Amino acid sequence: MGQYILRRLLQAIPLLIIITVIVFFLLKSAGDPLAELSLDPRITESDRLLKRAEYGVDDPLPIQFVHWLIGDDWYVRELELPASDTTFVAPNLCYGQEIPEGERVTLTLPNGTEQVTLIKNNQCYRVFYQRNDNKGILRGDFGMSLARGRPVLEVMGQALPNTLLLGITSYLVIIVFAFSLGIFQAIRQYSFFDNVITTISFILVSMPIFLVALISVYIFAVQFRKWGLPYLPVQGMYSVNTDYSVGDLIRHMILPVFCLAAISVAGYSRFVRASMLEVINSDYIRTARSKGLGERRITYVHALKNASLPLVTLMGLDIPFILAGAVVTERIFSWPGMGTLYIESLGRLDYTVVIAFVLMLAIAVVIFQLITDVLYAVLDPRVRYS
Amino acid sequence: MKKLFRVVSLSLMMSLMLVIGVRVVSAQGTTIVIGWEQEPSLLSPVSDMAFASYLTNFYARDIIAYYGNNAEITPIMIEEIPTVENGGVVETETGATQVTYKLRSGMLWSDGEPITTADCALGHRLYSDETTGAFQRGSYLEQVASFEVIDDLTFVITYKGPFPDYLVDATPTCGFPAHKIAPLLDEGKKLEEMPFMSPAGATEYVGYGPYVFEEWRVGEQISFVRNPNWGNNPWEQAPAIDRVVARFIFDAAQMRNALEVGDIDLAFNWPVSDAGAYGAIENVFVWSTPGVFQDALWLNMQPTDPSPASQALADVNVRKAIIHALDRQKYINTLLDPDGTLGIKVPANYFHPNWVPDDVQPLAYDPDLALDLFADAGWTDTDGDGVLDDGNGNPFLIRTYTTTAQIRLDFLTLIQADLKAIGVNMQFFGVPGGTVLFADFEQRGIIATGDFDMTLFALSFDPLSPNLGDLYWFGCDKIRRPGGGNGYGFCNPEFDALAEPIATTVDPDARRELYYKAARLLSEAQFWHGLFPRNTFYAVNSAKFNPDSMVEMGVLTGNYFNRVEYWTPAG
Numbered sequence: 013m014g015q016y017i018l019r020r021l022l023q024a025i026p027l028l029i030i031i032t033v034i035v036f037f038l039l040k041s042a043g044d045p046l047a048e049l050s051l052d053p054r055i056t057e058s059d060r061l062l063k064r065a066e067y068g069v070d071d072p073l074p075i076q077f078v079h080w081l082i083g084d085d086w087y088v089r090e091l092e093l094p095a096s097d098t099t100f101v102a103p104n105l106c107y108g109q110e111i112p113e114g115e116r117v118t119l120t121l122p123n124g125t126e127q128v129t130l131i132k133n134n135q136c137y138r139v140f141y142q143r144n145d146n147k148g149i150l151r152g153d154f155g156m157s158l159a160r161g162r163p164v165l166e167v168m169g170q171a172l173p174n175t176l177l178l179g180i181t182s183y184l185v186i187i188v189f190a191f192s193l194g195i196f197q198a199i200r201q202y203s204f205f206d207n208v209i210t211t212i213s214f215i216l217v218s219m220p221i222f223l224v225a226l227i228s229v230y231i232f233a234v235q236f237r238k239w240g241l242p243y244l245p246v247q248g249m250y251s252v253n254t255d256y257s258v259g260d261l262i263r264h265m266i267l268p269v270f271c272l273a274a275i276s277v278a279g280y281s282r283f284v285r286a287s288m289l290e291v292i293n294s295d296y297i298r299t300a301r302s303k304g305l306g307e308r309r310i311t312y313v314h315a316l317k318n319a320s321l322p323l324v325t326l327m328g329l330d331i332p333f334i335l336a337g338a339v340v341t342e343r344i345f346s347w348p349g350m351g352t353l354y355i356e357s358l359g360r361l362d363y364t365v366v367i368a369f370v371l372m373l374a375i376a377v378v379i380f381q382l383i384t385d386v387l388y389a390v391l392d393p394r395v396r397y398s
Numbered sequence: 399m400k401k402l403f404r405v406v407s408l409s410l411m412m413s414l415m416l417v418i419g420v421r422v423v424s425a426q427g428t429t430i431v432i433g434w435e436q437e438p439s440l441l442s443p444v445s446d447m448a449f450a451s452y453l454t455n456f457y458a459r460d461i462i463a464y465y466g467n468n469a470e471i472t473p474i475m476i477e478e479i480p481t482v483e484n485g486g487v488v489e490t491e492t493g494a495t496q497v498t499y500k501l502r503s504g505m506l507w508s509d510g511e512p513i514t515t516a517d518c519a520l521g522h523r524l525y526s527d528e529t530t531g532a533f534q535r536g537s538y539l540e541q542v543a544s545f546e547v548i549d550d551l552t553f554v555i556t557y558k559g560p561f562p563d564y565l566v567d568a569t570p571t572c573g574f575p576a577h578k579i580a581p582l583l584d585e586g587k588k589l590e591e592m593p594f595m596s597p598a599g600a601t602e603y604v605g606y607g608p609y610v611f612e613e614w615r616v617g618e619q620i621s622f623v624r625n626p627n628w629g630n631n632p633w634e635q636a637p638a639i640d641r642v643v644a645r646f647i648f649d650a651a652q653m654r655n656a657l658e659v660g661d662i663d664l665a666f667n668w669p670v671s672d673a674g675a676y677g678a679i680e681n682v683f684v685w686s687t688p689g690v691f692q693d694a695l696w697l698n699m700q701p702t703d704p705s706p707a708s709q710a711l712a713d714v715n716v717r718k719a720i721i722h723a724l725d726r727q728k729y730i731n732t733l734l735d736p737d738g739t740l741g742i743k744v745p746a747n748y749f750h751p752n753w754v755p756d757d758v759q760p761l762a763y764d765p766d767l768a769l770d771l772f773a774d775a776g777w778t779d780t781d782g783d784g785v786l787d788d789g790n791g792n793p794f795l796i797r798t799y800t801t802t803a804q805i806r807l808d809f810l811t812l813i814q815a816d817l818k819a820i821g822v823n824m825q826f827f828g829v830p831g832g833t834v835l836f837a838d839f840e841q842r843g844i845i846a847t848g849d850f851d852m853t854l855f856a857l858s859f860d861p862l863s864p865n866l867g868d869l870y871w872f873g874c875d876k877i878r879r880p881g882g883g884n885g886y887g888f889c890n891p892e893f894d895a896l897a898e899p900i901a902t903t904v905d906p907d908a909r910r911e912l913y914y915k916a917a918r919l920l921s922e923a924q925f926w927h928g929l930f931p932r933n934t935f936y937a938v939n940s941a942k943f944n945p946d947s948m949v950e951m952g953v954l955t956g957n958y959f960n961r962v963e964y965w966t967p968a969g
Binding site: 043059157159160161162170171174226229230233234237243245246247248249250252253343344345346347348349352353355356 | 429431436437439440535590596597615616617618619621643645646647648649651652655656658659660661832
C-alpha cells in the first residue's frame with residue numbers, strides 16, 4: 013500500500029506541472045492585468061513602466077513562467093524612463109548620490125531594492141530594475157496579488173476558512189439528506205412518497221444553481237418580507253450590526269447551504285436509491301434475512317456498506333471542490349470565500365491568485381482521488397493494491 | 399415514514415427559530431448601508447487602482463474637492479481657492495505659474511494631531527520620490543519646479559512654465575499625516591506596505607474626513623463611524639449619520655434584492671436597464687448624475703470604402719442629413735427613460751457641458767430637411783424602390799460597427815428604422831470591443847484603421863479640463879497610424895493650433911473662450927453626434943434617508959461621496 017501511495021504521488025507531479033503550465037499560459041494570453049494603468053491620467057509613464065517591471069508583465073511568457081516557479085530576485089530588467097518624468101531630479105544626482113555622466117552605478121534604494129542607475133544628458137535614468145523579494149513557488153513564495161497588493165497566501169488564507177465552513181456544512185447536509193432520502197426511497201420503491209421525491213429530484217437536478225439561488229432569495233427573503241414573515245438575509249456572513257453570534261452566522265448560512273445542498277441531495281439520493289435497490293435484491297441480503305437478522309441491521313449495516321461504494325467515487329471527486337468554494341453560490345450570496353475570490357481575481361486578471369487557486373485545487377483532487385482509492389480497499393476487501 | 403416527518407419537521411422548526419430568534423445588535427444612532435460592488439485592495443488613495451477607492455471620501459479629504467454635478471471646486475483644507483484675482487496665483491519673471499496655498503487654522507487629524515504644512519511637504523515628498531509607491535501623481539514630476547514651506551500654514555508651489563490646470567493636475571496633496579507616514583518612509587517602506595493601509599490595520603488609519611474606520615471585515619464590509627476630531631470648525635459639517643457601512647455585494651441582482659429586503663439603504667452604479675426594477679421597489683427613490691462617458695455616433699470623414707455611399711460621407715451635408723433623420727431623444731425615452739423622470743438628454747458636444755457654449759446644440763430631428771440635404775448632395779430615390787440612390791444604380795448603404803453591448807445594439811435597431819424611413823439602408827454589426835473594434839492600428843482595429851462608415855461607442859472626457867487628454871483624440875497627426883486613435887478622420891489645423899494656447903493660458907475667461915472655439919470646430923465638422931450620456935445611477939431607501947440631501951453626488955468617477963456629511967435621515 014505504501015509503495016502504491018508513493019507511486020501515485022510521484023505520478024501526480026507531471027500532472028500538476030501540465031495543469032499549471034496550461035493555466036499559466038491561458039491566463040497570460042487573456043490580457044494585460046495592468047492595462048488600466050495606462051487609462052489613468054494621474055499615473056505617469058515612468059511610474060507605469062516601473063509598476064510593470066515590478067510585476068514583470070512585459071517579460072516573454074516563458075521567462076514569466078520561470079520567474080513564477082523560481083522567483084526573479086536574480087533577474088535584472090532593463091528600463092529606459094521617459095526624460096520628461098525624470099527631470100525633477102537635480103543634475104547628476106540620483107537619490108542623493110552624485111554619479112558621473114554615462115557611468116552605471118548600483119544604488120541601494122531606501123526600501124532595500126537594488127537598482128543600476130545611469131546619468132545621461134544630466135538626467136537621472138534608472139535603466140535597470142531588480143526586485144529582491146519574489147522567491148517563486150518552488151521556494152514557497154506564491155507572489156503578490158496584483159489586484160490587492162498583498163501576498164497571495166495571505167489573501168487566500170482569509171477566504172479559505174469561510175469556504176470550508178460553507179462547504180463542509182453543505183456536505184454534511186448533503187450526506188445526511190441524500191442517504192436518508194435514498195434509503196427511504198429504496199425500501200419503499202414505487203410508493204407515493206418515492207414518486208414525489210423522485211419528481212422533485214428530477215426538477216432540482218435539471219435546474220442551474222443560480223436559478224435555485226435566485227428563486228430561494230425571491231421566496232425566502234423578498235416575498236417573506238412582503239408577507240410580513242421573518243425573512244432570511246441574502247448576503248454576507250454576518251449582519252451589518254452584529255454581535256458575531258453563532259445564531260447570526262447560521263441564519264446567513266441557511267440560503268447558501270440550501271442552494272448548495274438542494275441540487276446535490278437530489279442527485280446523490282438517486283445514486284443511493286439505485287445502489288440500495290441493487291444491493292437489497294442481492295443473494296447475500298436474502299441470506300441475511302433468512303438467517304433472521306433484523307431489517308434495520310440488514311439495511312444500515314450490510315446493504316448500505318456495499319451500496320455506498322459507487323458514492324465513495326463520486327464524493328472523492330466532489331470533495332476537493334469544497335476548497336474551491338461554490339463559485340456561483342458564493343458570488344450570489346456575497347459569501348467572502350474562495351469562489352468569490354476566484355471570480356474577482358479572474359475578472360481583474362490577477363493571475364498570481366488564480367494560478368495558486370488552480371494549483372491548490374489540482375493538488376486537492378490528486379490527494380482526494382488517492383484517499384478514495386484507499387477507502388475502496390477498506391470498504392471492499394476484494395480490492396488490493398499490493 | 400413517521401421518523402422522516404419528524405426529522406423534516408424538526409429541521410424546519412429549528413430554521414424558523416433561528417430566523418425569529420436571532421438577536422441582531424443595533425448600533426447606536428443612524429447607520430446607512432451602501433451596497434458596494436467591489437472591495438478595495440488598499441487604503442492608500444494614491445496607490446490603489448480599484449473602483450473602490452471612492453471610499454476615500456469618507457475618511458481622507460484633501461486640499462480641494464469637486465462638488466456637485468457641475469464639478470464646482472470647493473476649498474477643503476485651504477482658506478480659499480488660489481486665483482489670479484485673489485493673488486494666490488502669480489506669474490514669475492520667467493513666465494511660470496506660482497501658486498500660494500494657505501491652510502485653514504485649527505484642522506486636526508483623526509488622531510488629534512494638528513494639520514500643518516509639514517503634511518503638505520510630505521505630500522511633495524510622496525509625489526516627487528519614485529520609491530514611495532504614490533504612483534497616481536499625474537504630471538507632478540513633469541510640471542513642478544519647486545515646493546517651498548513659508549510657515550506652518552502657508553506653502554508655495556512653482557511650476558516650470560505657465561500651468562492653468564494647477565487645480566486639476568499636478569496639484570499638491572496635504573492628505574497624508576506626516577507624523578504617521580514619514581517615519582515609515584524613512585524606514586524604506588512604500589505606502590502600500592504600511593500596516594494601516596491593509597485590512598488588518600485599517601482602524602489605525604489617520605485621515606482628515608468626517609468618518610474614521612471602525613472595522614474592515616474582508617470580503618464582507620467596511621464600516622466607518624464619526625471622526626471625533628471633525629466638526630469643530632465652521633467649514634467641517636458634522637455628519638448627521640453616525641455610521642456608514644460599505645457592504646460588498648458582487649451580484650447585480652442581489653444588489654437589488656438587498657435594497658428591497660432592507661439589507662442595504664443605497665445602491666449605486668447599477669446599469670440603466672435596471673432603472674425600472676429599482677423604481678418599482680417601495681420607498682425607493684431613483685436618480686442619476688452625469689458620468690464621464692457619452693455614447694455617440696462617429697461618422698467617418700475620410701472613408702476608406704470606395705463605394706459611392708461611403709465616399710459621400712466626406713460631404714458634411716450628408717453627415718448632417720443622416721443625423722437629421724434620427725430622433726435621438728425618442729430613442730432615449732424608449733430605451734432608457736420611459737417616464738422621463740431621469741431627465742436624460744441628447745449630449746450636444748464631445749466636451750463636458752462646462753466647456754461647451756450655449757450655441758452648440760444637437761442637430762434637431764427633421765427628416766424633411768434630411769431628404770433635402772441628401773437631394774442637394776445628389777442622392778434621391780430615382781427608381782422608386784424606396785431607397786436613395788445616386789442615379790447610377792448605387793443605393794445609399796452604410797456600415798455601422800459597435801460593441802456587443804445590448805443597449806448599443808438596441809439603439810442601432812431604432813436608428814436603422816429611422817434611416818430606412820427616409821430611404822437609407824444601414825447594416826450594423828456588434829463586434830468584440832477590445833480585440834476588434836478598439837484594437838490598435840497594428841492589429842487592424844476597425845476604428846484605428848478607419849474601416850467603417852459609422853461607429854457607436856463612448857470615450858471618456860474630463861469634466862474639469864478637456865486639456866487633460868480630450869484634445870488628444872482629434873489631432874491630424876493621430877489619423878490612422880501606429881499610436882493614433884483618430885480613425886474618423888477629423889483633421890483641422892485650426893483645432894490643432896488651439897492645443898498650445900489652451901495648455902498655457904492661465905486667465906480662466908480667455909481659456910474658456912479657447913475651449914468654446916475648440917468645441918465649435920468639433921461641432922461644425924459634424925462627425926460626432928451624441929446619443930446618450932452614460933450616467934451613474936443611484937437608488938436610496940427614502941423611508942430612511944432624505945434623497946434631497948444626496949442628489950448632488952458629483953460628476954467625476956471618484957467623487958461620488960464627497961458630500962456624505964451633508965446626508966440626512968428622512969423626516
